[in-house]
Amino acid sequence: METLKLSGRDFFWPPADELTEAAERIRARLGDWPRADRDWRICLAAPDTAGNDDLIVVIGRAAEPDDAAAWRAAGAGLVEARTDGATLTTAAGERFVLEGTLAEDWLAALAAFLDCGFEPHDALVLALAWRDGDEAHGADAWPIDLSRFPRIAGLPAAPAQPFPVCPPRLGLYPVMPSAQWVERLLALGVETVQLRLKDATPAQLEDEIAQAVAAGRRHGAHVFVNDHWREAAQAGAYGVHLGQEDLETADLAAIAQSGMRLGLSTHGYFEMLRALHFRPSYLAFGAVFPTGTKTVATAPQGLARLERYVRLLGAHVPLVAIGGIDLARLPAVLATGVGSAALVSAITAASDLGEAVERLQQAFIA
Structure with a gap:
């Protein structure tokens, strides 16, 4: 060759x-x-x-x-x-x-x-x-x-209190733009959802997070909040998801003391090792495919890299694949052995939300 x-x-x-x-x-x-x-x-x-x-x-x-x-x-x-x-x-x-x-x-x-x-x-x-x-x-x-x-070398010490564990295979993991979307997904039986808010005022932010967390409690589900860890801790969220850049500014000790789970984004081997140092509850790998929902500085990872990430870390920490994943691509993503896939447009753009969620859930069972 x-x-x-x-x-x-x-x-x-x-x-x-x-x-x-x-x-x-x-x-x-x-x-x-x-x-x-x-x-x-x-x-x-x-x-x-x-x-x-x-x-x-x-x-x-x-x-x-x-x-x-x-x-x-x-x-x-x-x-x-x-x-x-x-x-x-x-x-x-x-x-x-x-x-x-x-x-x-x-x-x-x-x-x-x-x-x-x-x-x-x-x-x-x-x-x-x-x-x-x-x-x-x-x-x-x-x-x-x-x-x-x-x-x-040179990383700050990880929090003395470890982050709580989460299920080893989080399954379908929608990333939604509002508390209303979170509620809709939980009502359809989805067990893990992330609230990712953009351009919200402080008052809107606090209210949306509180609503999403309350919905998670009613449905016995896992609601993660993207970025806004202070508001998430105040509302008693199940977990918070942070990017690599947030490791420079977030108070990881305070997050651990709050009892929230911590998910961290990674885009390659160096960032994986950096994230593992802090003993997070799960790691997210992306973007697997090209995506238009978020600007990503790194090139798409692809399935070959994802499969090798799973072989390296699958026995050590729960893993989530994210970026450009839809129903057509989901079986190939799951064939790598990853236990969860985060989706955005495949859900928010669905003409029939209930049918879309059911078909996506079935992919994890097949």
């Missing part, structure tokens, strides 16, 4: 035949992935001219500040490898600091995962989860042993 061929491509600078051969050998055991959109180049020495597709690797020492600044100004990323891990610094100045084991062929693994279409920070996570010889362990050698994955 042409997508597995790395030889003949300028994947390493200076050219390194042995590394290229190792990368191709690893790549051939990672499954059928389309070739990456970008022609990455891993530079083991500073190139004469750095560019946007270059990752410059410095091993055993920190890069000189002037060199690092010049490479970043040219659009290149920097990987600084240590005996206990590696740090990626992007051209925009984002830093991804990972602690873990570097296999002898970690650079070859990094090239292989980049070729599978992963962004450098996620490819680096996977490269640190790789162990020498993994490519000899079957047709699909994808890393799925969580104990081998690196740790993210």
